[in-house]
Amino acid sequence: MDWLAESFRRIAALWRRDRISSDLEEEMQFHLEMKAQENRASGMSDEEAKRAARLDFGNPTLALEDSRAAWRFTLIDRVIQDTRYGVRTLARSPVFTAAVVLTLALGIGANTTIFTLIDAVMLRSLPVKEPQDLYVFGASLSSGTMYADEYGERHTSLYSYPLYRDLRDHTEAFSDLAAMSSYEINAYESPGDMAPGGSTSAAEARLVTGNFFSLLGLGAAHGRLLNPRDDETPGGHPVVVLSHGYWVRRFGEDPAAVGRTLRLNGTEYVIVGVARAGFDGVTAGSVTDVWIPMAMQSQLIREPSSLDDRGVMWLRTIGRVNAEMTLEQAQARTTQLFHDLLFEEAGSEVTPEIEENILQTNVELVSFAGGFGGLRQSSSSQLLLLMAVVGLVLLIACANVGNLLLARASARQKEISLRLALGSGRARLLQQMLTESMLLASLGGVVGLLIARWSADFSLMLISSRPDIPLELRFDARVLGFTVLVTVVTAIAFGLAPAWRAARVDFISSLREQGSGASARRGRWSLRETLVVSQVAVSLLLLIGAGLFLRSVQNLRAEEIGFTPEGVLLVDVDPQGGGLAEEQLLGLYAEVLERLEAIPEVKSASFSYYTPFSGIGWRTGASVDGHEPQSPDDLMIRMNAVTADHLETVGIPLLEGRPIRPEDIEGAPRVAVVNQAFARHFFGSESAIGKRFGIDGSDSARDILIVGVAADIKYYDVRDEPLRFVYFPVAQLVDYLGSIEVRTDGDAAALAPVVRAAIADVSRQLPILGTRTLTAQVERTLHQDRLFSRLTSLLGMLALLLASIGLYGVLAYSVARRTDEIGVRIALGAGKRQVLWMILKDGLRLVFLGVFFGIPAAIAAGQLTSSLLYGLEPTDPVTILVATLSLTAVAAFAGFLPAWRAARLDPVVALHRS
Amino acid sequence: MGVIRGSKQNEFLPGTLDMLLLRTLMRGPMHGYGIAQFIRQRSDDVLQIGEGSLYPALQRLQVKGYISAEWGLSENKRRARFYRLTRKGEKQLELEVESFDRVMEAIAHVMLPG
Incomplete structure (x- = not known):
């Protein structure tokens, strides 16, 4: 490592240059005087002695120079020298510099912005110890306990507490397994104190096993985190850990909060600690406020405990894999253990059918390094596509800058020739030109970072369906590294060709050449023209892409959703959080509805478990006499529990039979309304009215009578195929209903205060979480598509703008070089039109060539995006045509400007100039 | 092995100047x-090192880390820069002396009559 220490000493010397010189000077002065003294001692006069010493010494300047040279670090010296020179050169042409820096900043900024999103959503790991060793059992985020992957293999993702415990106690593949509730639970401090009509905000609570934090390897900011001793006796551990964010919001960072009590859903919890800042839970895009031991489940949800119930699957299981295990081994062992446990559980009742069922089910281990990736799954493909788009925009920007530099290199030919003639090496010149490019790119990179910083919040809206998505965008080392990389690549991309070109200048002919020169090369294919053609091609590709997404969104919006959302106000409520017992629920629902329907503007009102496009789902299995299931999915249905007027209020047409009525109560015959898809699937062309079916979970009797058939509606996404759906009267399936729907003829949003007040008036034990219109809820699901299409349109237009500037630049430059020629032509009688056409023709030739390459490229690239399109093919001819025409029109305008200027040349002025 | 004074070139055998400097600083x-x-005195005026070679060589040795420099007072109480051999320089000197001996021996063999 000698060279390293040596380089280090040389670099350190850079800062002491002046000191080194003065030291050497003083030292040599001393040497001279000592010599003179010696001479005097041998009898010379003072004068003579000094003179002889100087003569003897030789050339002190040369000695000094040689000595200094010993310290020189050639490479760095040159870089510094080049940078200084570059700064001076750029400062001399501020307009050029500003144009280039701005172009690059837009390109680099857009790239950094998208990468920041990708970093936050897809790349970042949980801030825990060795996240790469963490795995979660099962990938699915759906509420089902089992799901089939694309190969039809069945996996499990949710577990009962007893099953989790067995897995934990017997696992060999994992050093430890922890479990957590698969959902956040609303925890209210004191719903009774709620102001009338006001909302109350809940803390998002997660139930976790006692080893959750030790498994993750997390530390506490204050106090302590949970440990296994906090999770032994059901109901016996009223302790809570706060997230750092919640501690800041709720307790104003008061360290004394630790040790205090916090009343949540009616139980007093002792705050034992605050988790470290930065750990907001394990799901990208959502936060947990408090963590409560699993043992407190019953107290927190105010329902009987399901800790001993093997039938309730509600836990996600995560584990830290043993170091010596490969993933395959761990997966095989865990599945084996899972099978053993299920067989043990089934005991002697194992029929061949059950056995087959068990053996078909696997435990899939999915990396948990990044936590749960709700966002990761929903927006990766769009993000990656955007990354490609901004990459292309940057490419166009590079081509523009490259073009500008080429033009400048021609203008600087004299300077370069002079330097070559004076003995400057070509490699040295190349280095100098590249340093200048690097300087420009770095400035662009810095400004780009500022742009990215500013646009980060805006870009968050792109991936969120809500404006308040708690996702932290960070400019961490990875993002900065990415920006630096992009900057360097950019500098090389736009700088290499012009630098190479400049360094190859033939200085003799170039010095001899005078003025702007009549010998401007014609007919030959120049690098600048190639750049413009590729710019046109790439921007056409982007324009076509943007057009496809635009039309796709139009198609989505035009899609029938099957119901009438206009005029419906939705109110999210939480009867469970209010501490209501199940017996009180039906009375409360009736009272609230009666009160709401008394409001003059209200046409009808209803309660339901969830509404269309709320993102919530409730799946179960159905059984129908005479229907032989082909697969477990064959019996899967979606269900909802509703009050009488739900269909009418939401605007779902009833096609046959009757709706659910208030008479459908406990004790009356069990009834349901199904949708067309359900009827078609189970009963084919026969009418479903009067048929009976059963559902899983309830008693196995297939005695639910179908009294009505409702129209199919879209329930989650307008892209969906109709799902099999059943509406049950809530009175026969008592449950906590979280949604109130209110229909009015007027403005639904304006009704919100009245509705809130009415609900609060009936009961203060019914917390209102929020209100919104059903229209907004439906639109929200298209929000992402719309923003995506807007963004691609914006980028497409940016690309077109840059390409047009490029075309304008090339033509304007060629007009400037051909001034003499054009002047002669006009003097010899060429008409304005002829001249105009001559120049415009050059431009159009480039545009058509760009289109010629651009359309096939767009069609090829379109295949990658087809999964994101709706209702049209990537080869959609209308889109391609419109994009091509708009591009040609804009480009023709860009070309027209210099052509027009050429046509208006005064031949006298033009010829005088040369 | 004559020395042309004031010449920029180092007329010693390659590397011997550095060795001589390091050896001198051993003292x-x-x-x-x-x-x-x-x-000069030790070689009876045969080896005269020009300042044009001396100072660049001293700087080179510093960059290589064989010697270090610091300001001090000379015999006649004037400020002067003193060079000191480092541990690394000592090792380097050993290596150079070794290879110098080998070369001298080889030359002697060649020059030996017969």
Whole structure:
């Protein structure tokens, strides 16, 4: 490592240059005087002695120079020298510099912005110890306990507490397994104190096993985190850990909060600690406020405990894999253990059918390094596509800058020739030109970072369906590294060709050449023209892409959703959080509805478990006499529990039979309304009215009578195929209903205060979480598509703008070089039109060539995006045509400007100039 | 092995100047003038190191880390820069002496009559 220490000493010397010189000077002065003294001692006069010493010494300047040279670090010296020179050169042409820096900043900024999103959503790991060793059992985020992957293999993702415990106690593949509730639970401090009509905000609570934090390897900011001793006796551990964010919001960072009590859903919890800042839970895009031991489940949800119930699957299981295990081994062992446990559980009742069922089910281990990736799954493909788009925009920007530099290199030919003639090496010149490019790119990179910083919040809206998505965008080392990389690549991309070109200048002919020169090369294919053609091609590709997404969104919006959302106000409520017992629920629902329907503007009102496009789902299995299931999915249905007027209020047409009525109560015959898809699937062309079916979970009797058939509606996404759906009267399936729907003829949003007040008036034990219109809820699901299409349109237009500037630049430059020629032509009688056409023709030739390459490229690239399109093919001819025409029109305008200027040349002025 | 004074070139056998400087500094810290004097006197005026070679060589040795420099007072109480051999320099000197001996031996063999 000698060279390293040596380089280090040389670099350190850079800062002491002046000191080194003065030291050497003083030292040599001393040497001279000592010599003179010696001479005097041998009898010379003072004068003579000094003179002889100087003569003897030789050339002190040369000695000094040689000595200094010993310290020189050639490479760095040159870089510094080049940078200084570059700064001076750029400062001399501020307009050029500003144009280039701005172009690059837009390109680099857009790239950094998208990468920041990708970093936050897809790349970042949980801030825990060795996240790469963490795995979660099962990938699915759906509420089902089992799901089939694309190969039809069945996996499990949710577990009962007893099953989790067995897995934990017997696992060999994992050093430890922890479990957590698969959902956040609303925890209210004191719903009774709620102001009338006001909302109350809940803390998002997660139930976790006692080893959750030790498994993750997390530390506490204050106090302590949970440990296994906090999770032994059901109901016996009223302790809570706060997230750092919640501690800041709720307790104003008061360290004394630790040790205090916090009343949540009616139980007093002792705050034992605050988790470290930065750990907001394990799901990208959502936060947990408090963590409560699993043992407190019953107290927190105010329902009987399901800790001993093997039938309730509600836990996600995560584990830290043993170091010596490969993933395959761990997966095989865990599945084996899972099978053993299920067989043990089934005991002697194992029929061949059950056995087959068990053996078909696997435990899939999915990396948990990044936590749960709700966002990761929903927006990766769009993000990656955007990354490609901004990459292309940057490419166009590079081509523009490259073009500008080429033009400048021609203008600087004299300077370069002079330097070559004076003995400057070509490699040295190349280095100098590249340093200048690097300087420009770095400035662009810095400004780009500022742009990215500013646009980060805006870009968050792109991936969120809500404006308040708690996702932290960070400019961490990875993002900065990415920006630096992009900057360097950019500098090389736009700088290499012009630098190479400049360094190859033939200085003799170039010095001899005078003025702007009549010998401007014609007919030959120049690098600048190639750049413009590729710019046109790439921007056409982007324009076509943007057009496809635009039309796709139009198609989505035009899609029938099957119901009438206009005029419906939705109110999210939480009867469970209010501490209501199940017996009180039906009375409360009736009272609230009666009160709401008394409001003059209200046409009808209803309660339901969830509404269309709320993102919530409730799946179960159905059984129908005479229907032989082909697969477990064959019996899967979606269900909802509703009050009488739900269909009418939401605007779902009833096609046959009757709706659910208030008479459908406990004790009356069990009834349901199904949708067309359900009827078609189970009963084919026969009418479903009067048929009976059963559902899983309830008693196995297939005695639910179908009294009505409702129209199919879209329930989650307008892209969906109709799902099999059943509406049950809530009175026969008592449950906590979280949604109130209110229909009015007027403005639904304006009704919100009245509705809130009415609900609060009936009961203060019914917390209102929020209100919104059903229209907004439906639109929200298209929000992402719309923003995506807007963004691609914006980028497409940016690309077109840059390409047009490029075309304008090339033509304007060629007009400037051909001034003499054009002047002669006009003097010899060429008409304005002829001249105009001559120049415009050059431009159009480039545009058509760009289109010629651009359309096939767009069609090829379109295949990658087809999964994101709706209702049209990537080869959609209308889109391609419109994009091509708009591009040609804009480009023709860009070309027209210099052509027009050429046509208006005064031949006298033009010829005088040369 | 004559020396052309004031010449930029190093007329010693390649590398011998560095070796001579390092060897001289084995005696203790010295300033540049002292080093030149010492080598001249020790070689009975045969080896005269020009300042044009001396100071660049001293800088080179510093960059390589074989010697270090610090300001001090000379015999006649004047400020002068003293050079001192480092541990690394000592090791380097050993290596150079070894290879110098080998070369001298080889030359002697060649020059030997018969």
